[in-house]
Amino acid sequence: MKFAHLADCHIGGWREEELKKLGIESFRYAINKCIEKNVGFVLIAGDLFNTSLPDITIIKETSKILSELKKKNIDCYIIPGSHDFSPSGKTMLDVLENSGLVKNVFKFKNNKLKFTEDKTNTKITGILGLRSGLEKEYFQNLEKEHLEKEQGFKIFMFHTLLEEYKPKDMESVEGESIKNFPKNFKYYAGGHVHYVLEKEFEGGKIVYPGPLFPNNFKELEELKFGRFCIVDDNLNVKREEIKLKTTECYFINAENKTPEKVEQEVLDTIKDYQDRIILIRVEGTLKSGKPSEINFRRIHEKLKDAYCILRNTNKLFSKELTEIEVDSASTEEIEKKVIEDSKKEFKELGNKELVSRLMNALDLEKDEGEKNSDFETRIISSGLDVLKI
Numbered sequence: 001m002k003f004a005h006l007a008d009c010h011i012g013g014w015r016e017e018e019l020k021k022l023g024i025e026s027f028r029y030a031i032n033k034c035i036e037k038n039v040g041f042v043l044i045a046g047d048l049f050n051t052s053l054p055d056i057t058i059i060k061e062t063s064k065i066l067s068e069l070k071k072k073n074i075d076c077y078i079i080p081g082s083h084d085f086s087p088s089g090k091t092m093l094d095v096l097e098n099s100g101l102v103k104n105v106f107k108f109k110n111n112k113l114k115f116t117e118d119k120t121n122t123k124i125t126g127i128l129g130l131r132s133g134l135e136k137e138y139f140q141n142l143e144k145e146h147l148e149k150e151q152g153f154k155i156f157m158f159h160t161l162l163e164e165y166k167p168k169d170m171e172s173v174e175g176e177s178i179k180n181f182p183k184n185f186k187y188y189a190g191g192h193v194h195y196v197l198e199k200e201f202e203g204g205k206i207v208y209p210g211p212l213f214p215n216n217f218k219e220l221e222e223l224k225f226g227r228f229c230i231v232d233d234n235l236n237v238k239r240e241e242i243k244l245k246t247t248e249c250y251f252i253n254a255e256n257k258t259p260e261k262v263e264q265e266v267l268d269t270i271k272d273y274q275d276r277i278i279l280i281r282v283e284g285t286l287k288s289g290k291p292s293e294i295n296f297r298r299i300h301e302k303l304k305d306a307y308c309i310l311r312n313t314n315k316l317f318s319k320e321l322t323e324i325e326v327d328s329a330s331t332e333e334i335e336k337k338v339i340e341d342s343k344k345e346f347k348e349l350g351n352k353e354l355v356s357r358l359m360n361a362l363d364l365e366k367d368e369g370e371k372n373s374d375f376e377t378r379i380i381s382s383g384l385d386v387l388k389i
């Protein structure tokens with residue numbers, strides 16, 4: 001018996017259409033592979049979708065792909081992840097479950113978890129993931145004895161950061177200790193932490209497969225492509241790599257250079273870009289001018305045969321803007337100080353009051369179920385109102 005373990009598919013993520021498409025294509029690839037390899041069942045350890053109420057086309061495609069599994073009589077078991085819930089607790093996964101495409105194995109009542117048994121006699125259960133690690137409460141109250149005593153090949157699914165195995169960039173985040181997990185399971189199918197891990201635990205294995213497709217710039221940089229696992233009943237974990245496109249990463253040091261020089265350096269450095277995902281990270285403090293003066297439109301035109309170009313300029317600064325010292329405490333005070341110190345930067349806007357009013361007008365939260373495009377329109381018109389345009 002073999003089974004597949006996927007996690008963090010984040011279908012519908014990415015703003016760029018090309019990458020959104022790769023997200024869903026990675027899911028299609030993985031499910032086809034599961035069918036081809038004749039797995040007994042499929043596990044998805046949280047974050048199937050990127051948002052609780054994904055776009056209708058995303059739901060349509062996803063359910064079509066899942067129905068291929070169903071046709072082959074391969075069951076798909078899920079737990080909801082931190083991205084799968086709206087603030088009021090709604091999730092699209094309920095729709096998929098009601099239509100018989102997936103089975104949610106998080107069945108928790110009176111501090112007890114129930115097992116779901118697959119036709120391969122595998123017994124599966126698990127605890128969902130919530131935002132900010134709020135699933136902690138379930139782990140604390142969980143009665144483990146009956147879970148540990150249950151006989152047979154058992155799988156525990158979770159969507160939680162493990163205190164004992166934190167990746168470097170999550171060291172300050174509080175996780176859940178593996179000590180609070182029920183023991184005597186053969187396989188612990190993890191999700192949530194977008195990295196690859198495999199550890200022995202009490203005669204079983206704890207595995208994070210990594211995201212099915214990288215979900216942001218940094219993940220694309222580090223992981224390059226998505227992946228999942230196929231596991232056999234001897235707990236041999238085979239990593240399946242989903243290389244639909246080649247990702248090329250470029251680092252450009254902008255320290256003490258002009259925007260024109262940086263632009264030229266980007267163009268001179270990037271050679272192989274045909275049909276590839278190109279990541280450009282530019283860092284440093286410019287000798288003169290502003291980051292916005294680097295003509296990325298020209299770069300995009302020159303590299304138009306790339307599959308997709310992404311840039312990261314989070315650590316690119318101009319001299320004028322780097323040296324604002326703020327020691328005030330409240331957000332309002334910090335904003336006031338920054339506005340005061342940078343007023344020559346936005347002299348086009350007129351006065352300071354206008355800048356703070358504009359900041360307030362743009363400080364809107366997306367409503368539950370509001371479409372991205374509607375949200376954008378609302379923000380833009382709110383800003384235009386202030387500017388009286």
Ligand SMILES: [Mn+2]
Nearest residue numbers: 008047081192
């Ligand atoms: Mn995730």
